[in-house]
Structures are given as C-alpha cells and as structure tokens.
Amino acid sequence: MTTILITGGHSGIGLAAARTLAAQNIDLVLAGRGSERMRQAAEELHAAHGVTVTTLTLDTSSLASVRTAAAQFRTTIEAGEIDPLDALLCNAGGRFDGEVTYSPDGYETTFATNCLGHFLFVELLLPCLAERGRIVYTASGTHDPDSMDGKAVGTAVEPDAVALAYDGKSGGKALSAGKRYSTSKLCMVMYAYELDRRLRRAGSSVASMSFDPGSVPETGFLRGMPKPIQWFSKTSVMKWMSKRIGLITSDVEFSGASLAAIAADPAHANDSGKYFQANDGTLSAVRSSRISYDEQRAAKLWDDSKQLVHLTAEEEPAQLR
Numbered sequence: 357m358t359t360i361l362i363t364g365g366h367s368g369i370g371l372a373a374a375r376t377l378a379a380q381n382i383d384l385v386l387a388g389r390g391s392e393r394m395r396q397a398a399e400e401l402h403a404a405h406g407v408t409v410t411t412l413t414l415d416t417s418s419l420a421s422v423r424t425a426a427a428q429f430r431t432t433i434e435a436g437e438i439d440p441l442d443a444l445l446c447n448a449g450g451r452f453d454g455e456v457t458y459s460p461d462g463y464e465t466t467f468a469t470n471c472l473g474h475f476l477f478v479e480l481l482l483p484c485l486a487e488r489g490r491i492v493y494t495a496s497g498t499h500d501p502d503s504m505d506g507k508a509v510g511t512a513v514e515p516d517a518v519a520l521a522y523d524g525k526s527g528g529k530a531l532s533a534g535k536r537y538s539t540s541k542l543c544m545v546m547y548a549y550e551l552d553r554r555l556r557r558a559g560s561s562v563a564s565m566s567f568d569p570g571s572v573p574e575t576g577f578l579r580g581m582p583k584p585i586q587w588f589s590k591t592s593v594m595k596w597m598s599k600r601i602g603l604i605t606s607d608v609e610f611s612g613a614s615l616a617a618i619a620a621d622p623a624h625a626n627d628s629g630k631y632f633q634a635n636d637g638t639l640s641a642v643r644s645s646r647i648s649y650d651e652q653r654a655a656k657l658w659d660d661s662k663q664l665v666h667l668t669a670e671e672e673p674a675q676l677r
Contacts, residue, residue: 359441359442360377360382360442362447364449369569372609375612379405382442384401384410388414415473416470426481429484430483440484441481441485442489443492448469450469456524470544472664476665478551480671483673489563490619491562492566495542497603497633512538515657517664523536545631548566550651553629558676563627563628563629565629572607
C-alpha cells in the first residue's frame with residue numbers, strides 16, 4: 357500500500373487532494389490543528405473508499421508541536437502501524453492579515469507557520485520516507501515579484517530567514533500581510549530547490565518539488581478580508597477579471613487533483629527540483645521567480661532556518677548536512 361501524509365489535508369486544496377488520493381486506494385495521514393474537522397474528513401474518506409486514514413495533531417506555527425507530532429508519527433511507523441511514507445505534502449499554511457503577530461517561539465506568525473514549521477517537519481520525517489519518496493511544498497505564484505500575482509498581493513522581499521522571523525520587532529516597521537505571505541512562499545520554493553540539491557549530492561532517490569495551486573478563492577486564503585470581498589472573489593465576474601489581468605487562476609478540485617498527481621502519479625517520478633503550476637485547468641512545470649534559483653541565498657536560508665528551529669545534530673538526517 358501507498359501512504360501519503362498531508363499537512364492541512366482536512367480542508368481546502370489539501371482535502372481535495374486527499375479525496376483524489378483516497379479514490380486511488382492510497383492510505384492517508386491527515387496532519388493539522390482542527391481535530392474535529394480531521395476526524396470528519398477521515399471518516400468521510402474511509403467510508404467512501406475503504407482506505408486507512410490516520411490523523412495527527414500538528415500546529416506548524418509551534419516548534420514544540422512539530423517535534424511532538426514527528427515523534428508520534430515515527431512511533432507509529434516503528435510499531436508497524438503505518439508503512440513508510442511515499443510522499444510528504446507540506447500543504448498547510450495561511451495569510452495572516454492585520455497587525456503582525458508572533459508564534460509561541462517568538463517568530464512572526466506567517467513565516468513560522470508556512471516556513472519554519474514545515475522546514476523542521478521535513479528534517480524530522482525525512483528518514484520515514486520510502487525509497488523514491490516525494491516531498492511537495494505548496495507554494496504560490498505570489499512569490500514571483502515579476503508576475504501579476506506577486507504585484508497584486510505584495511512584492512516578495514529578500515528571503516532572509518532571521519529578518520523574516522523577527523519582522524516588526526526591535527522597533528522596526530513590519531512588512532504588510534501581503535509581503536509576509538508572498539515572501540514566505542518564495543522561501544517554500546527555495547526550500548524545495550535546496551532540498552533537491554542536498555538530496556542529489558547525497559545520492560538519495562527522494563524527490564523534492566514545489567507547487568503553485570493558483571488563485572483559489574474557495575479556500576481560506578481570504579478569510580481575514582471583509583465578507584463582501586470574500587463573496588465577490590468567488591463570482592464568475594471576478595474569475596473573468598483575474599484572467600484578463602493575468603492572474604493565475606484555478607479551483608479547489610483541479611488544484612487538489614494536481615497536488616495529488618505530483619505526489620503519486622508515476623509520470624512525476626523523475627521531476628525532482630521542478631516547480632509546477634495549476635492554471636485554468638492545466639498542470640505544467642514552469643519557471644519560478646529569478647531569485648528562487650539563487651543557490652547562495654537558498655543555502656543561507658536553509659542554514660539560518662536550522663538555527664531558528666534549534667535543529668540538533670541528532671535530529672538532522674545525514675544526507676542533509
């Protein structure tokens with residue numbers, strides 16, 4: 357049997373991907389904060405397809421929660437209750453509008469939730485990946501400052517992990533919510549590329565990819581916006597306007613199915629190091645932003661992230677050192 361873990365797999369694009377994978381007889385692990393919603397999703401998937409669905413409590417904004425979840429998951433594998441993972445989908449995340457806030461560890465919430473939590477989770481669970489397993493980071497076209505998506509949400513800034521983690525502290529002016537979000541997604545793309553480079557150097561067969569699901573108003577991305585804006589974003593008029601101005605658009609079902617394909621379709625077995633995009637019913641490998649290919653910046657982002665999550669020598673897999 358194939359087993360795939362999805363962070364945020366109980367709602368939005370993650371749940372759509374889970375439904376597609378369950379229909380292919382793939383066992384699932386849903387990791388997230390909403391225990392009741394995860395339970396409901398697990399029951400739905402099992403009833404509809406007969407697959408085994410395990411839930412794992414995980415808050416990616418908290419390093420303690422990430423370490424606890426990873427330890428619990430490793431225990432289930434060691435006990436033979438779950439097979440080694442065929443894919444780990446780093447899909448959970450969000451945009452946090454309003455005044456800047458901080459995680460339990462004192463880091464800016466967007467960067468902590470979207471980036472540092474997943475960075476640590478991958479480090480801790482890489483040994484649980486099966487041979488030729490896959491790691492997929494859900495990113496966003498907003499990471500590219502040269503694209504209409506990037507300009508519309510907020511131009512990404514320098515992917516400096518330390519500056520992003522302490523954004524708004526020490527009397528400095530905090531970035532806007534849009535810039536915090538787009539920059540966190542730039543970091544996710546760069547994590548995927550840097551992980552691919554480290555895995556290739558180590559001779560590993562594990563693949564690392566990133567994925568832009570496109571603009572999907574049906575998800576919780578706009579939950580911090582006024583209700584009229586949330587309503588208008590879901591109308592056919594808004595979708596038509598988005599296409600006209602060059603935004604990357606999609607819907608929950610197609611983006612979820614696309615994420616599932618990248619995770620499990622044999623056609624993507626040799627696509628490590630690529631960036632995929634769901635755009636108006638088409639999934640394709642495309643170029644990401646120019647800065648995302650900067651290897652020196654990516655290596656610094658990786659090393660600084662290791663320091664911020666307090667990664668120990670015992671926790672770090674040998675092939676990533």
